[in-house]
Amino acid sequence: xxxxxxxxxxxxxxxxxxxxxxxxxxxxxxxxxxxxxxxxxxxxxxxxxxxxxxxxxxxxxxxxxxxxxxxxxxxxxxxxxxxxxxxxxxxxxxxxxxxxxxxxxxxxxxxxxxxxxxxxxxxxxxxxxxxxxxxxxxxxxxxxxxxxxxxxxxxxxxxxxxxxxxxxxxxxxxxxxxxxxxxxxxxxxxxxxxxxxxxxxxxxxxxxxxxxxxxxxxxxxxxxxxxxxxxxxxxxxxxxxxxxxxxxxxxxxxxxxxxxxxxxxxxxxxxxxxxxxxxxxxxxxxxxxxxxxxxxxxxxxxxxxxxxxxxxxxxxxxxxxxxxxxxxxxxxxxxxxxxxxxxxxxxxxxxxxxxxxxxxxxxxxxxxxxxxxxxxxxxxxxxxxxxxxxxxxxxxxxxxxxxxxxxxxxxxxxxxxxxxxxxxxxxxxxxxxxxxxxxxxxxx
Ligand code: PLP
Numbered sequence: 001x002x003x004x005x006x007x008x009x010x011x012x013x014x015x016x017x018x019x020x021x022x023x024x025x026x027x028x029x030x031x032x033x034x035x036x037x038x039x040x041x042x043x044x045x046x047x048x049x050x051x052x053x054x055x056x057x058x059x060x061x062x063x064x065x066x067x068x069x070x071x072x073x074x075x076x077x078x079x080x081x082x083x084x085x086x087x088x089x090x091x092x093x094x095x096x097x098x099x100x101x102x103x104x105x106x107x108x109x110x111x112x113x114x115x116x117x118x119x120x121x122x123x124x125x126x127x128x129x130x131x132x133x134x135x136x137x138x139x140x141x142x143x144x145x146x147x148x149x150x151x152x153x154x155x156x157x158x159x160x161x162x163x164x165x166x167x168x169x170x171x172x173x174x175x176x177x178x179x180x181x182x183x184x185x186x187x188x189x190x191x192x193x194x195x196x197x198x199x200x201x202x203x204x205x206x207x208x209x210x211x212x213x214x215x216x217x218x219x220x221x222x223x224x225x226x227x228x229x230x231x232x233x234x235x236x237x238x239x240x241x242x243x244x245x246x247x248x249x250x251x252x253x254x255x256x257x258x259x260x261x262x263x264x265x266x267x268x269x270x271x272x273x274x275x276x277x278x279x280x281x282x283x284x285x286x287x288x289x290x291x292x293x294x295x296x297x298x299x300x301x302x303x304x305x306x307x308x309x310x311x312x313x314x315x316x317x318x319x320x321x322x323x324x325x326x327x328x329x330x331x332x333x334x335x336x337x338x339x340x341x342x343x344x345x346x347x348x349x350x351x352x353x354x355x356x357x358x359x360x361x362x363x364x365x366x367x368x369x370x371x372x373x374x375x376x377x378x379x380x381x382x383x384x385x386x387x388x389x390x391x392x393x394x395x396x397x398x399x400x401x402x403x404x405x406x407x408x409x410x411x412x413x414x415x416x417x418x419x420x421x422x423x424x425x426x427x428x429x430x431x432x433x434x435x436x437x438x439x440x441x442x443x444x
Pocket of ligand 1: 120121122123151152206239240267276
């Protein structure tokens with residue numbers, strides 16, 4: 001029996017749901033990353049490090065709300081706070097105590113954030129950060145890096161997928177694309193030269209490197225980028241939608257001790273509910289202020305669900321807990337064990353590939369070798385084309401890995417995953433065994 005045959009046989013309930021979903025949604029999915037052939041699994045409930053599918057299987061989860069759930073699924077304190085708030089009101093059309101507490105917690109935790117504004121998603125946060133940079137500098141262009149993901153808005157998606165220098169994605173106006181300069185992977189010389197022209201409002205990047213360390217940054221990269229952006233009066237924007245409250249309580253900027261001008265956040269910031277934030281320097285955030293001066297043109301920021309009470313209570317409760325660095329330390333340790341364990345499996349079985357990542361994330365690459373392969377915990381694979389890293393394993397391998405791991409009770413995310421404070425040593429041991437069996441099946 002093939003991995004795929006087993007997958008189909010084990011999941012009749014998911015298959016039946018997919019057949020209905022496909023009539024409601026294009027390709028049956030509500031987020032591109034959840035697309036899986038021949039059909040994705042459908043979940044019924046989730047708790048801690050696990051979720052259960054509609055066919056009754058328990059899965060150790062590594063998607064963890066696409067990275068939003070560093071405290072695990074349905075953390076009791078957050079669940080209770082949200083349930084309580086639902087009864088008190090889900091939208092006041094007015095300010096409320098919870099939004100103040102939430103905002104203060106963000107300002108206290110994230111080094112660059114003097115003031116903050118809440119949005120409904122990370123995509124909205126990067127849209128606003130780019131607008132603020134343009135308004136503050138009076139320049140039109142934004143620089144981003146090849147392969148870095150900043151959500152699906154028009155200014156963000158150019159140069160995200162290989163080939164990085166292709167035409168604008170379908171539906172993005174050429175005029176918009178022309179305002180976005182895509183820097184080649186980790187190329188600081190290009191940045192330095194291009195910024196000298198004086199027309200770049202802001203440089204945005206994931207401070208982990210593209211797609212949460214899929215293409216890691218070399219040592220000292222962020223420090224040099226900070227210096228060069230300052231030199232040319234260009235705002236530096238850290239997109240901490242994934243790294244925020246994960247790389248450290250204060251995000252990657254705390255971990256690497258580099259302070260950007262603006263920071264975008266989502267996922268963990270809202271404690272597992274929808275929400276995002278943009279924050280940063282006081283003088284930049286001041287552009288959002290109302291002023292009596294008739295000549296003043298503020299940067300607009302409506303948004304029906306900005307700082308809604310449910311996200312606010314979940315976010316504030318979550319931030320109170322993730323301020324304790326033991327949360328991140330535990331998740332980091334569990335991820336390091338996965339990386340080392342998976343590499344040990346690949347070396348022992350003589351299968352080309354490696355598992356790498358930093359902080360509490362891991363990425364699995366199969367069918368390709370890196371020159372510094374060890375059986376240990378790997379952060380920076382060397383000698384592999386960054387385009388290959390970004391693409392991940394060939395589609396056949398990546399499908400077999402994903403299906404095979406689900407058959408073994410593990411749900412990966414994007415061919416890797418994100419850990420949480422709820423993942424236990426036992427989860428990790430089971431996951432490594434599942435990987436061992438899956439890799440053995442794939443080699444058959
Ligand atoms: N920026 C980064 C680094 C992300 O990883 C994501 C989402 O995965 C986004 C922005 C977009 O956030 P959202 O999905 O909340 O719109």
